[in-house]
Amino acid sequence: MFPDNSIYIVGESKTSTNNAITQQYNGFFIALVVNRDSGEILDAECTSTIDITSNFVKAMFTSKYITDLDFLLEEIESRYFGSSQKALMVAFKNANIKYLQIMNK
Template sequence: MFPPNTLYIIGESKTSSNNAIMQQYNGFFIAFVVERESGRIIDAECSSTIQLTSAFIQSIFLEKCILDVEELLAEIEQRYFGSSQKAIMVAFKNAYIKYTQIMNK
């Protein structure tokens, strides 16, 4: 399904304790499939209680570059107004850090 030149990376964060995601998953997670050399995000999915949330978050990241941190964070701030906004941003930054660590080995 995914070519051999891709990486699977999960970013993690916490959200408020009264958030349904936190109650169901005990954390917030975004999974990314990223092309190793280019950093292009070819798939993304997150832990969410509503399927539309996961699809919307996927639309923010799909076909973007994981290295475009500031642009992606700005897009999250400008487009996503759910209670998990900060958790999404933190999880993305966590995945970005993991990607850079992998690429610097």
């Protein structure tokens, strides 16, 4: 399903204690399948209690580049108005850091 040069990265963060995602999963997670060589995000999914949330996040990230940190953070800020907006931003930053660490090994 994914090419041999793809890698799987999970970014994590916390959400507010009254958020349904926190109550169900104890945190917020974004999973990304990334082309190791180009940084293109091939697939994305996040913890959510509503399927449309994960589908929206997938559409927002797929075919973008994990290295375009500022662009994608602006996308989240201007398009995603769910209660876990900040958690999504932190989780993506966390995934970005992990990608950079992997590439610098």
